[in-house]
Amino acid sequence: MSEPLVADPGAARDGGPDRKAVEVAVGVLVRDDGAFLLTSRPEGKAYAGYWEFPGGKLEAGETVEQALRRELQEEIGITIGAVTPWKVELVDYPHALVRLHFCKVFEWSGELQMREAQSCAWEQLPVAVQPVLPGTVPVLDWFAQERKHSGATHFVAAYAGS
Numbered sequence: 001m002s003e004p005l006v007a008d009p010g011a012a013r014d015g016g017p018d019r020k021a022v023e024v025a026v027g028v029l030v031r032d033d034g035a036f037l038l039t040s041r042p043e044g045k046a047y048a049g050y051w052e053f054p055g056g057k058l059e060a061g062e063t064v065e066q067a068l069r070r071e072l073q074e075e076i077g078i079t080i081g082a083v084t085p086w087k088v089e090l091v092d093y094p095h096a097l098v099r100l101h102f103c104k105v106f107e108w109s110g111e112l113q114m115r116e117a118q119s120c121a122w123e124q125l126p127v128a129v130q131p132v133l134p135g136t137v138p139v140l141d142w143f144a145q146e147r148k149h150s151g152a153t154h155f156v157a158a159y160a161g162s
């Protein structure tokens with residue numbers, strides 16, 4: 001079996017017998033002008049308010065592509081066209097070990113509807129929204145490499161404590 005790409009953040013590991021990775025399908029929607037869609041995580045979920053690419057966990061028996069079609073329909077109300085697998089990343093969060101299957105999507109139909117009361121933003125580098133979910137930051141680096149973007153990919157809020 002080939003090893004997934006392990007990226008920062010994370011002392012990501014395969015977790016041992018009690019810590020099995022949760023498979024997650026993630027959609028990187030890219031518009032003709034190169035802008036990509038970020039959504040904020042809804043209230044009630046881990047990391048609520050953090051920005052990420054839309055997607056969610058695979059259900060039993062689903063492929064990544066099937067899960068992505070279902071999640072993007074359920075969460076943002078669109079029907080996606082072709083799905084292009086891009087990168088796989090294993091991230092070790094306190095709440096879960098997740099294997100993120102990032103896929104690019106260039107074609108979809110339907111109007112965006114935030115069905116879980118999320119916010120959404122079409123972004124270019126550096127992205128203006130913050131905070132960005134830790135497991136989402138590497139995607140911005142991959143975009144930066146592809147687009148030969150130098151400098152920051154996103155902003156991190158300054159520590160406000162004394």
Ligand SMILES: Nc1nc2c([nH]c(=O)n2[C@H]2C[C@H](O)[C@@H](COP(=O)(O)OP(=O)(O)OP(=O)(O)O)O2)c(=O)[nH]1
Nearest residue numbers: 024026052053054055056057091096098133135136
């Ligand atoms: N959708 C998405 N999830 C990400 C990204 N980066 C990242 O680390 N994750 C993590 C956060 C979560 O631990 C996991 C996704 O699980 P989730 O809770 O959002 O999935 P879901 O919509 O199926 O949730 P639920 O049905 O359990 O409420 O993947 C990303 O860019 N997009």
